[in-house]
Amino acid sequence: xxFIDILIRLFGLSANELRSLLExxxxxxxxxxxxxxxWLKKLDEVVAPEALGRLASEIVRELGDIAAGKFDGxxxxxxxx
Amino acid sequence: xxxxxHLFVPLIAxxxxxxxxxxxxxxxxxxxxxxxxxxxxxxQSSHLPSDFELGGTGSASLSPHISGVGSxxxxxxxxxLRGSAGMRVTATDxxxxxxxxxxxxxxxxxxxxxxxxxxxxxxASIGWRPxxxxxxxxxxxxxxxxxLDSGTAMLLLAVRYSLPRF
Numbered sequence: 001x002x003f004i005d006i007l008i009r010l011f012g013l014s015a016n017e018l019r020s021l022l023e024x025x026x027x028x029x030x031x032x033x034x035x036x037x038x039w040l041k042k043l044d045e046v047v048a049p050e051a052l053g054r055l056a057s058e059i060v061r062e063l064g065d066i067a068a069g070k071f072d073g074x075x076x077x078x079x080x081x
Numbered sequence: 082x083x084x085x086x087h088l089f090v091p092l093i094a095x096x097x098x099x100x101x102x103x104x105x106x107x108x109x110x111x112x113x114x115x116x117x118x119x120x121x122x123x124x125q126s127s128h129l130p131s132d133f134e135l136g137g138t139g140s141a142s143l144s145p146h147i148s149g150v151g152s153x154x155x156x157x158x159x160x161x162l163r164g165s166a167g168m169r170v171t172a173t174d175x176x177x178x179x180x181x182x183x184x185x186x187x188x189x190x191x192x193x194x195x196x197x198x199x200x201x202x203x204x205a206s207i208g209w210r211p212x213x214x215x216x217x218x219x220x221x222x223x224x225x226x227x228x229l230d231s232g233t234a235m236l237l238l239a240v241r242y243s244l245p246r247f
Contacts (some may be wrong), residue, residue: 007184011184014226016225046173047172059170063144067146073143073148074183
């Protein structure tokens with residue numbers, strides 16, 4: 001099994017769970033419904049196989065940088081969730 | 082669909098040990114720590130929330146996409162402790178500090194094995210800072226994770242306050 005196939009299967013499982021949560025919020029009719037619908041759309045974009053393929057190549061390159069001691073960190077709100 | 086999770090253990094453990102022991106050179110990882118609260122839902126419960134959690138998270142962004150992450154939370158209603166540690170990859174614009182979607186793999190432990198078994202769990206997380214000018218340290222988000230051994234899910238709606246030192 002290729003690296004990208006493993007990523008697609010693993011992240012597909014978790015994305016499905018998050019998708020189910022967002023769908024419940026989007027269907028709730030609350031103030032957060034519109035926001036959840038917007039997040040759903042973005043989630044589907046990033047877990048598309050072609051997007052994960054691009055991401056996999058970035059991961060491989062950055063793992064090489066980390067192994068070489070080259071750090072280049074960023075601020076990501078999702079890292080704190 | 083089940084994965085043989087023991088195959089991931091040496092790989093992730095070696096990666097974490099390697100990263101944690103490696104001396105910083107040109108630029109340091111971006112460290113973050115937050116206090117937070119979750120509305121959590123477990124597979125056993127179809128409604129949200131099934132419990133409220135209080136606790137904190139920590140992360141070290143090592144590269145534009147790759148971060149080491151961890152968390153420790155206390156379940157208020159069912160009085161449990163739940164922790165996790167692993168890696169997360171940012172799948173959206175890495176230069177946007179106000180919105181991101183992360184895809185990761187974490188090892189989770191819980192004082193109540195019936196509630197959350199000890200196992201590897203891939204997760205998908207969304208983080209959003211709604212008011213970066215007025216409340217730059219406050220973010221909200223959602224997370225879904227899937228236990229690879231148990232086949233059970235956990236869902237979170239979250240609010241975080243980033244500690245000033247970080």
